[in-house]
Amino acid sequence: MENMTEIAFQIILYAGNDRSCAMEAIQAAKNGDFDEADRLMEEAKTELGKAHNFQTKLLQDEANGNKNDINVILIHSQDHLMTALTVKDLAIEIIELYKNKHVSA
DSSP: OHHHHHHHHHHHHHHHHHHHHHHHHHHHHHTTOHHHHHHHHHHHHHHHHHHHHHHHHHHHHHHTTOOOOOOHHHHHHHHHHHHHHHHHHHHHHHHHHHHHHHHHO
16 A cells, blocks of 8 residues: 555656646746747656656556555546646647747737
């Protein structure tokens, strides 16, 4: 159980970092700083990759027959991960809109 909780907290940590970077990237794009927005989105991608690696380990363990007890913290971590994925996808679109607005202005 302890290992599962540790993994869940790692997913929460890295997914939260991803979400924060994506939100900061939107603000940078809003201010016309597209280089910073791109840098932040790359950082978000790295953080999301770390969260995804922890999730993949859980999935591989399960596929290999190593059953784990599911706890509320793990469920919470999956909520964070899915939210981070959604925010990242929306950030990409919003930044593109700001870029297009900037070019046409």
